[in-house]
Amino acid sequence: MLITNIKGLVGLHPKDKLVLRGGEMKNLPVLENAWLLLEDDLIKDFGKMSEIPSHIANLNTQISGTGKYVFPSWCDSHTHIVFAASREEEFAMKIQGKTYEEIAAAGGGILNSAGKMQRATEEELYESASIRLKQMILKGTGAVEIKSGYGLTLESEIKMLRVIKRLKADFPISIKATFLAAHAFPTEYKSNQKGYIDLIINEMLPKIAAENLADYIDVFCEKGFFSVEQTDEVLKAGAKFGLKPKIHANQLSVSGAVEVGIKNNAISVDHLEETNQETILALKNSQTIATLLPSCSFYLGISFADAKSIIAANVAVALATDYNPGSTPSGNMNFVVSLGCIKLKMLPEQAINAATLNGAAAMEISKELGSIAVGKKANLFITKPMPSIAYLPYSFGETQIETVILNGKIYNG
Numbered sequence: 001m002l003i004t005n006i007k008g009l010v011g012l013h014p015k016d017k018l019v020l021r022g023g024e025m026k027n028l029p030v031l032e033n034a035w036l037l038l039e040d041d042l043i044k045d046f047g048k049m050s051e052i053p054s055h056i057a058n059l060n061t062q063i064s065g066t067g068k069y070v071f072p073s074w075c076d077s078h079t080h081i082v083f084a085a086s087r088e089e090e091f092a093m094k095i096q097g098k099t100y101e102e103i104a105a106a107g108g109g110i111l112n113s114a115g116k117m118q119r120a121t122e123e124e125l126y127e128s129a130s131i132r133l134k135q136m137i138l139k140g141t142g143a144v145e146i147k148s149g150y151g152l153t154l155e156s157e158i159k160m161l162r163v164i165k166r167l168k169a170d171f172p173i174s175i176k177a178t179f180l181a182a183h184a185f186p187t188e189y190k191s192n193q194k195g196y197i198d199l200i201i202n203e204m205l206p207k208i209a210a211e212n213l214a215d216y217i218d219v220f221c222e223k224g225f226f227s228v229e230q231t232d233e234v235l236k237a238g239a240k241f242g243l244k245p246k247i248h249a250n251q252l253s254v255s256g257a258v259e260v261g262i263k264n265n266a267i268s269v270d271h272l273e274e275t276n277q278e279t280i281l282a283l284k285n286s287q288t289i290a291t292l293l294p295s296c297s298f299y300l301g302i303s304f305a306d307a308k309s310i311i312a313a314n315v316a317v318a319l320a321t322d323y324n325p326g327s328t329p330s331g332n333m334n335f336v337v338s339l340g341c342i343k344l345k346m347l348p349e350q351a352i353n354a355a356t357l358n359g360a361a362a363m364e365i366s367k368e369l370g371s372i373a374v375g376k377k378a379n380l381f382i383t384k385p386m387p388s389i390a391y392l393p394y395s396f397g398e399t400q401i402e403t404v405i406l407n408g409k410i411y412n413g
């Protein structure tokens with residue numbers, strides 16, 4: 001497939017550039033008036049229209065890119081899209097002023113989803129997650145991480161992870177699975193937290209490792225959820241099975257989560273709505289990616305992460321949706337990129353890099369995805385005609401995406 005007369009080919013980072021830290025994030029290489037050749041599922045070549053070789057210019061399968069931009073697919077490195085039911089009943093509670101913690105304490109929140117999850121069949125979960133995933137792909141997402149964490153029993157956590165395994169097999173995008181049994185304490189373990197940690201470590205982990213159901217391990221390290229010590233224990237147990245951490249950190253408070261994540265070699269620490277200078281210093285001295293989730297802040301009305309200070313500390317920042325039924329019922333990466341600019345004060349170039357190459361890095365797939373480079377996977381999207389790259393985040397709430405290409409083929413859902 002040949003795309004010609006592309007107004008701008010976006011994200012031409014060198015193939016060996018696997019992550020962008022701090023000041024590097026401002027650099028979004030673009031080739032104007034370009035062509036792009038895809039062969040099988042890979043990017044074969046690209047160049048300027050004025051220099052297109054005649055044997056390429058004469059190829060049959062051509063798409064016109066006149067007035068349009070070609071972007072690498074969004075890489076959404078933090079989602080919870082396997083869930084049994086929406087929670088719009090909590091929406092009204094939020095509007096009336098109840099906080100996330102108050103709703104959780106009143107039986108809403110994660111435990112609400114866990115109850116529904118336990119009653120759902122694997123087939124129902126697969127069907128509903130597939131619909132969500134298709135919608136995300138049509139909005140430009142070409143790689144995604146999906147967490148368990150609404151199961152909270154051995155059986156239900158495995159059920160969620162098996163659904164993710166089926167999605168991996170059936171969808172033409174990269175999918176990473178994260179084991180998040182340490183998302184909330186089930187009611188029956190409220191006064192026996194050690195019992196639940198033991199269940200995770202001694203029963204769930206060996207079983208999911210034996211079935212090869214997870215790539216990463218996650219803990220919701222937060223006041224009222226899992227303490228720093230409990231997080232440390234779960235992450236260390238995960239490491240014994242080769243599971244690297246990607247954790248929920250500092251969503252509601254400066255909790256020590258960032259530090260315990262870094263200490264356990266976390267690939268990413270995610271959320272970071274609450275940080276102080278020590279947190280940022282810890283990130284600065286690590287390889288851990290800071291994954292920010294501005295549509296969660298938007299929806300819950302909580303603080304937005306201090307992206308500017310985090311970037312100024314030379315940290316690699318990724319942007320992701322956090323799509324889940326409670327705190328972020330949306331998987332639209334275009335909106336996340338807009339919020340990255342509007343609320344996190346990231347420049348369009350920084351936000352786009354955070355949602356592509358750094359998102360891929362936060363799933364350890366940036367060798368194959370996240371930028372346009374010869375030999376990388378042909379997962380990309382073509383925009384509608386746009387006046388500039390900045391127009392995409394500027395036109396918030398809209399999607400500028402016209403054509404989605406996955407593995408070198410047009411995807412229609």
Ligand SMILES: N=CN[C@@H](CCC(=O)O)C(=O)O
Pocket residue numbers: 109110113220248251296322324325326327328
């Ligand atoms: N904070 C923890 N987990 C999710 C929310 C889960 C829920 O409310 O169902 C999050 O990332 O925001």
Ligand SMILES: [Zn+2]
Pocket residue numbers: 078079080248322324
């Ligand atoms: Zn989350």
